Amino acid sequence: xxxxxxxxxxxxxxxxxxxxxxxxxxxxxxxxxxxxxxxxxxxxxxxxxxxxxxxxxxxxxxxxxxxxxxxxxxxxxxxxxxxxxxxxxxxxxxxxxxxxxxxxxxxxxxxxxxxxxxxxxxxxxxxxxxxxxxxxxxxxxxxxxxxxxxxxxxxxxxxxxxxxxxxxxxxxxxxxx
Amino acid sequence: xxxxxxxxxxxxxxxxxxxxxxxxxxxxxxxxxxxxxxxxxxxxxxxxxxxxxxxxxxxxxxxxxxxxxxxxxxxxxxxxxxxxxxxxxxxxxxxxxxxxxxxxxxxxxxxxxxxxxxxxxxxxxxxxxxxxxxxxxxxxxxxxxxxxxxxxxxxxxxxxxxxxxxxxxxxxxxxxxxxxxxx
Numbered sequence: 073x074x075x076x077x078x079x080x081x082x083x084x085x086x087x088x089x090x091x092x093x094x095x096x097x098x099x100x101x102x103x104x105x106x107x108x109x110x111x112x113x114x115x116x117x118x119x120x121x122x123x124x125x126x127x128x129x130x131x132x133x134x135x136x137x138x139x140x141x142x143x144x145x146x147x148x149x150x151x152x153x154x155x156x157x158x159x160x161x162x163x164x165x166x167x168x169x170x171x172x173x174x175x176x177x178x179x180x181x182x183x184x185x186x187x188x189x190x191x192x193x194x195x196x197x198x199x200x201x202x203x204x205x206x207x208x209x210x211x212x213x214x215x216x217x218x219x220x221x222x223x224x225x226x227x228x229x230x231x232x233x234x235x236x237x238x239x240x241x242x243x244x245x246x247x248x249x
Numbered sequence: 250x251x252x253x254x255x256x257x258x259x260x261x262x263x264x265x266x267x268x269x270x271x272x273x274x275x276x277x278x279x280x281x282x283x284x285x286x287x288x289x290x291x292x293x294x295x296x297x298x299x300x301x302x303x304x305x306x307x308x309x310x311x312x313x314x315x316x317x318x319x320x321x322x323x324x325x326x327x328x329x330x331x332x333x334x335x336x337x338x339x340x341x342x343x344x345x346x347x348x349x350x351x352x353x354x355x356x357x358x359x360x361x362x363x364x365x366x367x368x369x370x371x372x373x374x375x376x377x378x379x380x381x382x383x384x385x386x387x388x389x390x391x392x393x394x395x396x397x398x399x400x401x402x403x404x405x406x407x408x409x410x411x412x413x414x415x416x417x418x419x420x421x422x423x424x425x426x427x428x429x430x431x432x
Binding site: 099100102126127128129130133134161162164165167168169172173208209 | 266280281282283284285308309310311312316344345346347348350351352355356359376378
């Protein structure tokens with residue numbers, strides 16, 4: 073069973089993340105992970121959620137996330153309050169990845185967060201997770217993008233075969249808002 | 250399996266996934282550019298003389314590993330070769346090969362001062378796969394690699410040193426413990 077548009081985005085599992093701060097500016101500096109309270113983040117807000125199979129992997133690092141980071145002002149202009157980037161990597165890896173991609177803003181408008189064992193993605197439906205165990209990667213989040221308004225899913229679509237196409241592109245999401 | 254001990258033979262046909270890092274090009278390497286992972290066969294290293302030092306950590310980019318555990322090794326590569334005869338250094342973590350590659354590049358850039366020195370071991374950052382499990386050094390609670398250091402003689406394929414951490418922190422698996430080990 074896959075979740076559908078106009079249903080609530082699941083909030084029973086919270087992603088973990090390490091907020092960016094100037095004190096841990098260096099890529100290999102790290103702080104302790106905290107919970108991102110999804111119920112709180114979604115309440116009365118417009119949030120973009122996008123997931124990728126893995127930090128530091130070619131497609132995510134070279135195309136998918138940079139595309140979002142390039143359009144930050146467009147997201148803000150359209151009233152998006154936060155962008156949540158999910159992968160099944162741990163919060164330490166995600167924090168390093170965010171900084172390596174050049175996102176260093178204490179506003180933490182973009183949050184690089186762990187979907188623990190891809191459980192959140194699994195709540196969205198089987199097609200939102202990808203079992204890459206045979207390649208030694210375990211259960212990963214598929215590549216997808218969604219728009220959540222006041223906790224309700226207004227748009228949600230995933231890529232076939234984990235590629236990066238218009239489906240999960242920043243401009244596609246921007247058009248849906 | 251029970252934990253591997255000094256004098257034990259290392260299991261056969263161990264493979265790791267990794268992305269090679271060319272130390273001679275260190276300045277120009279970017280943590281954001283990535284190639285496809287390839288396989289490193291431990292048996293391949295056993296074809297030449299010398300010793301392989303395996304340093305395993307629970308996670309790339311985690312505080313202890315990044316700040317305390319691995320940097321001393323990278324800063325003292327020459328000593329590892331001249332004092333202990335280490336010709337291959339494998340940094341092993343639970344994470345996938347892409348993460349290990351990015352982490353490895355950053356750590357090498359921050360810590361290596363003698364990359365043109367001929368007497369240093371070859372350094373690999375590799376994804377654990379099933380290795381730690383096969384030698385009884387997987388943390389069954391977290392499913393991650395335990396923090397340990399292991400020296401294997403490449404000719405005899407036997408373990409000459411095992412240092413496993415039993416508490417948080419770096420003691421038995423750190424550079425000082427390894428350098429003072431009697432091989």
